[in-house]
Amino acid sequence: MPLIEAKGIKKVYRTGDIDLCALCDVFLTIDKGEFVAIMGQSGSGKSTFMNILGCLDKPTGGKYLLEGIDVGGLDRDELAAIRNKKIGFVFQGFNLLSRASALENVELPMLYDGLSSKERKQKAMYALMSVGLEGREGHHPNQLSGGQQQRVAIARALVNNAPIILADEPTGNLDSKTSTELMELFVKLNTESNITIILVTHEPDISGYSRRVIKFLDGRVVSDEVKESGSDEVRK
Amino acid sequence: MINIPSTLKISLRALRVNKMRSALTMLGIIIGVGAVIAMLAVGTGASKQIEQQISSLGSNLLMVVPGATSAGGVRMGAGTQSTLTLGDADAVLKECPAVSDVAPVLGGVAQVVYGNQNWSTGVTGTTPGMLNVRDWKLSTGRAFTEQDVKSATKVCLLGQTVVDMLFGGLDPVGQIVRIKKIPFAVIGILEAKGQDPRGQDQDDAIYVPVTTAQKKLFGTAFPGMIRMMMVKAKSTEALNTAEREINELLRQRHHIGQKQDNDFTVRNLTQMMQAAEESSKVMTMLLGAIASVSLLVGGIGIMNIMLVSVTERTREIGIRMAVGAKTWDIRLQFIIEALTLSLTGGAAGIVIGLSSSQIISSLAEWPTIVSPLSVLLAFSFSGLVGIFFGFYPAYKASLLNPIDALRYE
Ligand SMILES: Nc1ncnc2c1ncn2[C@@H]1O[C@H](COP(=O)(O)OP(=O)(O)O)[C@@H](O)[C@H]1O
Ligand SMILES: [Mg+2]
Numbered sequence: 001m002p003l004i005e006a007k008g009i010k011k012v013y014r015t016g017d018i019d020l021c022a023l024c025d026v027f028l029t030i031d032k033g034e035f036v037a038i039m040g041q042s043g044s045g046k047s048t049f050m051n052i053l054g055c056l057d058k059p060t061g062g063k064y065l066l067e068g069i070d071v072g073g074l075d076r077d078e079l080a081a082i083r084n085k086k087i088g089f090v091f092q093g094f095n096l097l098s099r100a101s102a103l104e105n106v107e108l109p110m111l112y113d114g115l116s117s118k119e120r121k122q123k124a125m126y127a128l129m130s131v132g133l134e135g136r137e138g139h140h141p142n143q144l145s146g147g148q149q150q151r152v153a154i155a156r157a158l159v160n161n162a163p164i165i166l167a168d169e170p171t172g173n174l175d176s177k178t179s180t181e182l183m184e185l186f187v188k189l190n191t192e193s194n195i196t197i198i199l200v201t202h203e204p205d206i207s208g209y210s211r212r213v214i215k216f217l218d219g220r221v222v223s224d225e226v227k228e229s230g231s232d233e234v235r236k
Numbered sequence: 237m238i239n240i241p242s243t244l245k246i247s248l249r250a251l252r253v254n255k256m257r258s259a260l261t262m263l264g265i266i267i268g269v270g271a272v273i274a275m276l277a278v279g280t281g282a283s284k285q286i287e288q289q290i291s292s293l294g295s296n297l298l299m300v301v302p303g304a305t306s307a308g309g310v311r312m313g314a315g316t317q318s319t320l321t322l323g324d325a326d327a328v329l330k331e332c333p334a335v336s337d338v339a340p341v342l343g344g345v346a347q348v349v350y351g352n353q354n355w356s357t358g359v360t361g362t363t364p365g366m367l368n369v370r371d372w373k374l375s376t377g378r379a380f381t382e383q384d385v386k387s388a389t390k391v392c393l394l395g396q397t398v399v400d401m402l403f404g405g406l407d408p409v410g411q412i413v414r415i416k417k418i419p420f421a422v423i424g425i426l427e428a429k430g431q432d433p434r435g436q437d438q439d440d441a442i443y444v445p446v447t448t449a450q451k452k453l454f455g456t457a458f459p460g461m462i463r464m465m466m467v468k469a470k471s472t473e474a475l476n477t478a479e480r481e482i483n484e485l486l487r488q489r490h491h492i493g494q495k496q497d498n499d500f501t502v503r504n505l506t507q508m509m510q511a512a513e514e515s516s517k518v519m520t521m522l523l524g525a526i527a528s529v530s531l532l533v534g535g536i537g538i539m540n541i542m543l544v545s546v547t548e549r550t551r552e553i554g555i556r557m558a559v560g561a562k563t564w565d566i567r568l569q570f571i572i573e574a575l576t577l578s579l580t581g582g583a584a585g586i587v588i589g590l591s592s593s594q595i596i597s598s599l600a601e602w603p604t605i606v607s608p609l610s611v612l613l614a615f616s617f618s619g620l621v622g623i624f625f626g627f628y629p630a631y632k633a634s635l636l637n638p639i640d641a642l643r644y645e
Pocket of ligand 1: 047
């Protein structure tokens with residue numbers, strides 16, 4: 001059973017009288033442990049697709065199966081539980097709570113999972129350590145650099161042991177050195193923890209980290225390539 | 237599974253960030269709760285006072301006064317003289333089975349002198365029955381007797397105010413006071429009773445035998461005339477029977493024909509006072525209701541601020557939803573926030589209410605009574621206001637679409 005199965009997913013936005021097809025019949029399957037890069041020009045529907053995969057948004061047509069379950073049939077709270085346990089989302093704009101410390105931001109998913117405060121703290125500290133932020137747990141987002149903020153967001157995505165991390169242009173706001181470091185972090189999570197990573201990016205060299213590259217154009221998948229050896233070279 | 241301590245922590249932090257705004261929002265509730273408590277205290281104080289005054293008058297009391305009753309009250313024609321006599325008073329006591337005691341009243345204001353002190357007070361001539369009728373006890377000395385009435389002895393009972401004015405610290409019993417220059421022996425002191433329902437000091441009084449009053453102090457148009465009589469019925473249930481019996485007896489004694497009006501009026505004091513008490517309770521409720529309106533307005537203030545807060549924090553809500561916050565996690569967060577505002581305001585309002593009640597009673601010399609129930613009521617009402625007005629903003633927040641909330645600018 002594939003981890004993710006998109007069966008003719010459609011997303012139509014209606015603005016005035018015009019129907020805009022942000023996603024048109026997208027068929028895709030992604031297996032557990034894959035590292036997938038999604039590329040395509042701006043407005044091609046990448047974010048729309050990621051939001052649907054992340055259960056933040058609902059398709060207007062088609063079916064989305066996550067671990068074989070039709071997500072379309074779930075209610076708000078069931079979707080919230082999926083976002084909590086199965087999916088870690090990393091956004092371009094970080095989306096951290098500005099009034100909370102790094103530690104509290106990472107604890108957030110566990111807050112909605114009923115863990116004791118001791119357990120929360122322990123796991124959050126471990127997650128911060130694994131993204132290389134020991135000693136920064138008390139810092140607030142405005143006391144951290146962009147790269148560090150994104151690491152906090154990644155720690156938050158990791159902390160509930162979600163099997164999938166979705167990252168929509170995670171390095172879009174960062175310089176190239178920081179971007180490279182973050183990409184290496186994603187690769188490490190993929191290879192060491194076998195977390196499935198789906199990542200939207202514009203930069204071709206960043207897509208080089210992944211084995212599979214899917215290209216979107218005007219809401220459709222126009223290419224889906226699996227490189228057998230390319231990624232290994234980059235990783236060396 | 238909802239994590240209350242953490243949710244509370246989140247709510248408190250949000251309130252702390254906007255200290256000024258939270259304080260101003262709370263002010264509405266503080267004023268509301270304070271007003272409810274103070275107004276109820278004023279109203280309850282008034283009712284209580286009336287209640288006390290009623291019981292100070294004596295229980296199961298009827299008053300028989302001369303003159304007929306018209307729609308406007310007691311009507312006395314010019315030159316009309318009292319038609320009530322001591323004989324009437326005796327007859328009422330002897331012939332009305334529902335009556336337990338009768339006290340005739342005859343009196344006026346007179347100058348009283350003791351040593352070099354003098355005081356002007358109401359002097360009432362009556363019979364020994366007065367003490368029973370008014371449920372009045374002596375603090376020292378003895379009451380005058382039927383024998384004193386028969387032989388019109390010059391003895392008197394003093395009210396506490398008169399004692400204070402004339403004697404200072406001395407024991408008046410056995411002393412001689414001069415009423416209208418006539419010497420009277422003080423034989424007893426009445427217990428302090430305080431104000432009557434009309435606000436008059438009941439202790440500013442002297443009681444003497446009715447015959448002495450008639451013969452020595454206040455001359456009357458004809459012998460045996462009295463100003464009115466006070467009648468005690470055997471029980472509260474017997475009040476109406478007593479009233480009917482007195483009416484029948486006096487009509488007969490005064491030879492009043494079938495179609496003629498009474499030349500006297502029987503007033504049921506207890507009923508009148510109960511009506512006064514009832515109206516003061518209505519006033520209490522009215523005051524409370526008006527004050528509750530300000531509590532309601534405070535609640536609307538909370539709702540307003542919570543709606544602003546939800547809008548301002550749309551992205552935060554989106555982030556929480558994205559990492560798994562469920563409908564009730566979001567709702568509780570905002571409800572707890574509203575509750576914190578309203579309950580903190582409520583607690584402060586209790587303090588304000590208590591202290592303003594104190595201030596009212598000391599400045600306006602108006603007795604206020606803060607009942608624990610009114611405090612509880614106001615506090616729980618403020619809690620309800622918080623939940624009620626917090627729910628809509630919380631509900632609105634919880635229904636946001638995660639992606640729309642995240643994209644909100
Ligand atoms: N909320 C929306 N309302 C209307 N149109 C939208 C909305 N969100 C996205 N779109 C449109 O859908 C298309 C795909 O957008 P998006 O998925 O954000 O593209 P990408 O992430 O590839 O740049 C764009 O044409 C965009 O204008
Ligand atoms: Mg995008």
